[in-house]
Amino acid sequence: MSISEFNPASDPYESRPTYYIGQHDSNRWDVLTDDQYTQVLSSGFNFVTAPITNQHFYQRVVDLYKSFLQEQEQWLEERGITAGQRANPSMPGPVVPTLTDEDTSMYPSHIIGSLITYSSPWIDLCSPNPHIASISRQVLNLEVAYANFCGARTIVIPGPRQDQDGRGVAMYARAIQEALQQVSRANLIIHLPMYREPGLEEKVETLSHVFNVYTTAEPDSSKDIDIYTSWDSWHTIRTVCEYSSRLFLALRIPRRIPEKALQERWFSEPLHFLTIGQTTFQSNRSGYPSLSKHHQDLINRYMRLKNSPWLILTDVGPSTEELVRLFKQKAIEYPTIKEASKALQKEKRKPNNTGINDHVAYMKHLERQQLPYTAMETPALVSFQDWLQSPLQPLADNLESATYEVFEGDPVKYDQYEAAIAEAMAEWKTLKKPSALGTAENPYNPELIVAVAGAGRGPLVSRVIRAAESTGTSIQLWALEKNQNAFVYLLNKNKREWNSRVTLVKTDMRGWAGPTPKGYDSSANTTCKVDILVTELLGSFGDNELSPECLDGIQSHIARPYGISIPHSYTAHLSPISTPRLFADISSRVVSDPNAFDIPYVVRLFQLDFVAAKAPGHPRFQQAWEFIHPVEVSRSDDFAERFGKAVKYTTPGGGSMYGSGGTNEHNARHCHLTFVCPTRGVIHGLAGYFESVLYKTEVDGSEKEPVEISILPDQIDKKSKDMISWFPIFFPLKKPLYFPQDAELEVSMWRQTDDTKVWYEWMVDVYAWVGPKQRNRVGASEMHSSRKVACLM
Structure with a gap:
């Protein structure tokens, strides 16, 4: 290391942290085609998420459980067993068969390493129903193992949707520990909200909701929220996994930024992604997306980390339907004069007529508005962040x-x-x-x-x-x-x-x-x-x-x-x-x-x-x-x-x-x-x-x-x-x-x-x-x- 690298006065550093912006569509069931992937990148994104399994697999699992319930009912009726006697722990549960080519559109390819693979949000590892919890654990193991086989390096797993159920969080943590053993090289990223703000959870119904397992009412949004429960769940998960170096965190940013103490708590954790949903953005006077000053400060703070988190924008477009439509429009080699005129007028009404997604354009604006690196953020000093060194012993040793x-x-x-x-x-x-x-x-x-x-x-x-x-x-x-x-x-x-x-x-x-x-x-x-x-x-x-x-x-x-x-x-x-x-x-x-x-x-x-x-x-x-x-x-x-x-x-x-x-x-x-x-x-x-x-x-x-x-x-x-x-x-x-x-x-x-x-x-x-x-x-x-x-x- 030279003096100029270490000395803040030796060279001005006007660079700023770089934003790597990804796109996630919560309604996407299939991996994007090459053309669709190109369209997303052309709209300004740097990467996209990819579901590991598709809707066919989901329906196969739902049908499997329905069939199991029917067989169970039939078996009990044949033997005249009443409802109060049904809890037999020795009865075999459903076993999810291995994946088939109809269950996934993901295969090993030259771009697989650049995709952020996403586990199914409909599984419920915390379910009080032991069979649904078992099915969910089997699905997770199948998915992470297959993604690892395909060459994926990053697998996002939706976190538990409730924190108060200590039993459920423990089961979830146990399942993640098992999943880590299934993959040899991939990192597992647990997707959690910063706190349980209403409306911040996954939109897809879990198997437990589909089969009406939960009988309690949803949490009352009018009551005070304990903003540390989500962190409690994360702490349980990473403790059970013994602080694995392959376990990271994807943090959902809420509409209302919490107190500074909670922001700093999450800042200390192994952040891999910050995810920002469509509802977190506000509309400015021109009707275009923006974020509050508090959101900007939080993002700028987190981006000063040596391994700064990547940003994932959720449900901000282009959606799968839009990608299909864009591709069809592109396929029209010679549009009519009327079609061309309409397209031209539509582009003229847009301040951002470069083809860049409006949300991405705004995030790029925030990237340019960051304060430059300070004298204490030279490349050499940043490289020393959280790097352990044994203290010098100048009496016992001669320094170089x-x-x-x-x-x-x-x-x-x-x-x-x-x-x-x-x-x-x-x-x-x-x-x-x-x-x-x-x-x-x-x-x-x-x-x-x-x-x-x-x-x-x-x-x-x-x-x-x-x-x-x-x-x-x-x-x-x-x-x-x-x-x-x-x-x-x-x-x-x-x-x-x-x-x-x-x-x-x-x-x-x-x-x-x-x-x-x-x-x-x-x-x-x-x-x-x-x-x-x-x-x-x-x-x-x-x-x-x-x-x-x-x-x-x-x-x-x-x-x-x-x-x-x-x-x-x-x-x-x-x-x-x-x-x-x-x-x-x-x-x-x-x-x-x-x-x-x-x-x-x-x-x-x-x-x-x-x-x-x-x-x-x-x-x-x-x-x-x-x-x-x-x-x-x-x-x-x-x-x-x-x-x-x-x-x-x-x-x-x-x-x-x-x-x-x-x-x-x-x-x-x-x-x-x-x-x-x-x-x-x-x-x-x-x-x-x-x-x-x-x-x-x-x-x-x-x-x-x-x-x-x-x-x-x-x-x-x-x-x-x-x-x-x-x-x-x-x-x-x-x-x-x-x-x-x-x-x-x-x-x-x-x-x-x-x-x-x-x-x-x-x-x-x-x-x-x-x-x-x-x-x-x-x-x-x-x-x-x-x-x-x-x-x-």
Whole structure:
């Protein structure tokens, strides 16, 4: 990856998400002919749906069940069995014979891979009648198996039509699990409404309705609708199917867009299609189709996904009858003058006389009206959406040049660092602070000692030099780097760019003896303190790349009490999230890596749902802990004075619960946070973020804002807009954790250490309120620990 791919400032991206628009006719019983298919594509569509079986097969199944009922009645009459004795579980049910060439118009062809095959909407997998449920399951298996044989890659299956019947949804989920086993390569797409808006369901009657199985009345549309029941059904289906990577969702968009919380819930799910029916469109003043602003915003939001959903327009034409008529008109080689005149006048009355379907023309208009990709949506950054990466271990491993190059492609971070360094240097002069080179007679030496620890390839060194030049500050600059390969690069850069102004030291910062300023006797190992120490050791959770431990090893060189550490402090933050995609990804890794669910992953979280609400005293993003530098009293410094410097980071002692000397216990942390969830849902883990104060003013009474960086979703635009150096961290749960409405999630997390490594432990409890002052624990995760993959000190 080049810097230009990653750096949003390097190249303008004016492109927008692309709409792939398909056509579905709910009355279509046969696959389109080549001519009809061409006609649909000519009207602007990119693809079409194709029914797997036809009306002949439907009638054959209906007749089969009718015949079964008649045989059953006859059998019972012959034996004189009364109606109350009819429920014999051993009586054989109807068996659907295999398909014949009369049952389908779908065959293997060169276009089959571009067709979206559609399962029969008249089956009822949820039927309370066991025979109809069995027939429906047999039909589904026959259809998906045949479509898979023909080469279809996508099979849409209409979802359950009711959610309240838990038995029916369970039966449906079981049938989908079985269907997944029938196909080896095809994806199954469950077609569900965003919520149960009246009129949003399939129009075709199911077998249960044909045979009057349902005796209860239809739901009263005047009553309040629980908008989460459809999601409940989906959650049951995908849970039974164990989050299969071949199970996706087609979401019906309603006429009335629901609340934002439900929109975000569906946004986190594996969307493959958004389907928009004819009734969802409104007519504008000219009588042409349009969508409300709320619909436009929802579609534009969903289209920002890396794998953006395709759009299917339902029953907007051309219908099968229209296609037949169009074909016949096309077949008239020489129309009469009267026919030609009528056709011409009809076309003139149409603003859209290009032959493009009016609904497609409108969707293409919306496509052009989308906002262009932002600086945070470069192709490289989009490719990182929801891509799991193991955190770096810069202490244990030496980074490659390409990794450094990616980090250096973020100007925002280094601009903020430079601003912090420049402000620190300017205030040093303003406050007339003593310097490390000062003497008893003249403590205010204008020359400052600055050290960059963990210099990498030198971007911070360059920013220190620029800050010194902009503030007119005289400095002596040291750059420390343990990576011998990067050190070679620094030596070359010092000659080419820095005019040998930088003193380079190849060392682990924790073992550095300190700076020997110009004019001091280097042979006598005479050192002094550091006025400003600059580091970029922060990880996605602030401390996960062992910044506290590294700074413990070098902070003894900071001049007291005036020395400055940049960064000054950093805080870790958490929020519970729903992210089915990441859970499925990690689940697929368990076979090869048993510790997959105990690894905190660095990931650019995107397709997720923040399940917690903003409640008084309980924000959506809550602080877990904080580190401040330099530490005034350090346990590790005490050990260094008593036993020698090397002890504090190489030799575990005895006496603590982890069998260590406790030299790093001051860097252990614990938090217990409460998140409020007003709607029911499921979480798959915890999202971790950090904020850092690089420098805050030391001028008394000053109202100057501190120089900060942040990756918190609600703060990044304010504090470090378009910063790309850090992606969030994700702490997964081994099992999805369901919570009811008005629940509270209690998150516990520990930062643990045994003086040789650092790891995290985390768990989540679910509490539901059962009274004004009483709540019950209704669920909990197990304790997770990253100790087996801990960060080595």
